[in-house]
Amino acid sequence: MAYDEELxxxxxxxxxxxxxxTERVMFGGLGFMLDGHMAVAAGSRGSLMVRVDPDGAEALVDGESVDHMEMGGRSLRGWLLVESPATVDDDALAQWVGRGVAFVRALPPKE
Known part of the structure; x- marks a missing residue:
């Protein structure tokens, strides 16, 4: 299934x-890269993948709209899957995207 174009x-x-x-289509989603690091990605049905500090990820998981991202049966450390109920509001979306931006801005740019 293709990514959610509205998201x-x-x-x-x-x-x-x-x-x-920059933007890159990958894994059926659309990744948003900052200086070569993916910060967030639009998935299908309004889901958002967000890159966060792996050490602080657990505190953001609520078990309902926000959970650890899994791919191929394994959890991706430092990635969260945020379902559409948590991003319906523009301010909430901006907060989640901001978390991804803050994390990748702390990384050295890719060459």
Whole structure:
């Protein structure tokens, strides 16, 4: 299934002022990269993948709308899957995207 184009448009709005922004279609989603690091991705049915500090990820999991990201049967450390109920509001989406931005901005740029 393809990524949610409405969500991708909303993410673009949040990231419009970020330097080093690129987009890449991967794994059926649309990844938003900052200086080569993926910060967030639009998935299908409004789901958002967010890259966060692995040491703080557990505190953000609520077991309902936010859980650890899994791919191929294994949990991806430092990635959360945020379901659409947690991003319906534009401020909430901006907060989640901001978490991804903050984490990747702390990383050295990829060459």
């Amino acid at each position: 991708a448009h909303r993410i673009r709005g949040v990231l419009s002022d970020e330097r080093g922004l």
